[in-house]
Amino acid sequence: MKHQLLLRVEFVNHLKGGLIHLGLVAPDGSDLPYMAPGQFVEVAVDKAKVLLNRPFSIFNFTPRMLELLVKPLGRASDALGQYESGDTLRVIAPLGRGFSQPDQTAKVLLAGGGVGVAPLYYQARALNERGIRPTLVYGERTAPDSTLRKLLAEVADLHICTDDGSEGHHGFMMTHPAITEGNYTIMQVCGPMRMMQSLHAMYAGGTLHAKEAEFSLENKMACGLGACLCCVEQTTTGNRCVCTDGPVFNANELPW
Numbered sequence: 001m002k003h004q005l006l007l008r009v010e011f012v013n014h015l016k017g018g019l020i021h022l023g024l025v026a027p028d029g030s031d032l033p034y035m036a037p038g039q040f041v042e043v044a045v046d047k048a049k050v051l052l053n054r055p056f057s058i059f060n061f062t063p064r065m066l067e068l069l070v071k072p073l074g075r076a077s078d079a080l081g082q083y084e085s086g087d088t089l090r091v092i093a094p095l096g097r098g099f100s101q102p103d104q105t106a107k108v109l110l111a112g113g114g115v116g117v118a119p120l121y122y123q124a125r126a127l128n129e130r131g132i133r134p135t136l137v138y139g140e141r142t143a144p145d146s147t148l149r150k151l152l153a154e155v156a157d158l159h160i161c162t163d164d165g166s167e168g169h170h171g172f173m174m175t176h177p178a179i180t181e182g183n184y185t186i187m188q189v190c191g192p193m194r195m196m197q198s199l200h201a202m203y204a205g206g207t208l209h210a211k212e213a214e215f216s217l218e219n220k221m222a223c224g225l226g227a228c229l230c231c232v233e234q235t236t237t238g239n240r241c242v243c244t245d246g247p248v249f250n251a252n253e254l255p256w
Contacts, residue, residue: 002092002225003033009087010065012080016145019115020070020081021059024089031063037123038098038188038216038248041066042224044090048079053092055221055243057119057190066093069148071115095224096247099123099188099214101130106185108134109210110156111173111199113191114141117152119216120190124155133157137178139195143167174198183209188248190216200256213251217242 007024015021026032035041035058042053054076060067072078083089099119102108108127110120117138127134136156138144143166152158159178160168169176173195179202187203187210189196196215202208219231219242226244233242235253240246 001033002095005032005091005093007032007066007089007091009083009085009089011085012083013147014081015148017140017142018072019145019148020068020072020077021148022068022070022080022083024066024068024091025064027088029064032061032066033094034063035061035066035094036098037061037101037126038119039094039096040119040224040243040247041068041091041093042095042221043068043076043080045076045079046090047082048076050076052222053224055095055224057216058094058122059118060122060125066091069115069118069121092224096243097245099216099248100186101126102132102186104131106132107183108132109179109182109184109187110134110136111139111179111187111189111191111195112136113139113173113195116189116191116195116216116218117148118190120188121152121155123188124152128155135159135178135182135184137161137173137176139163139173139191172198174202179208184211186210186212186214188214188216190218193218197256200251200254203251204256214248215251215254216248217246219247 010023013021059069139161231242
């Protein structure tokens with residue numbers, strides 16, 4: 001069930017690469033409605049003076065705090081960096097369909113490209129609580145923020161891939177041995193479309209060994225409620241709204 005929330009900014013951290021890490025809480029200190037890994041929220045960024053809300057993945061969630069990890073890519077996301085502790089944001093949450101939660105025997109591969117790593121931190125935390133320590137392959141253009149790297153390494157066996165070779169594996173994540181040589185129960189992915197399509201092709205072609213795969217899509221969304229049809233994606237069962245039927249889809253639903 002979605003809720004319209006007025007949340008107070010608890011902290012705003014500016015990370016390397018321009019990333020913005022925000023913590024949001026209820027002004028009265030009460031618990032927030034439960035939000036599952038892989039779901040997203042819609043935020044009214046009033047300081048940007050834009051008409052429509054903006055969708056953001058849930059980076060982390062506890063009953064008392066919602067955390068977002070945002071890369072400024074436009075007027076609204078840029079304006080989030082102007083918020084300070086004590087400011088308020090109007091949020092609609094939770095929205096969409098999240099990642100599945102495998103049983104304790106599962107071997108899980110998480111693959112995140114750029115800010116697509118955001119929903120994978122919360123998913124890794126949820127897996128840890130089920131007794132699963134996933135493998136996380138994180139691809140970036142250059143060495144990622146040290147604070148973010150530390151957080152990710154706490155919840156997963158972390159492998160960094162960088163385009164410029166400044167840290168970890170030099171090259172695209174699709175060539176990392178954790179992906180090309182591993183055997184997994186399920187792979188869960190979020191990132192740029194080209195990266196996800198490449199991993200989908202490897203999975204479908206059998207060169208990436210996983211019994212199942214899920215992809216979190218980042219289509220443009222205007223309403224987040226399935227009304228405007230801006231985020232429609234062609235699937236094997238017809239055109240579907242990413243904001244309501246996703247953002248997480250099983251690989252078999254995607255005709256890439």
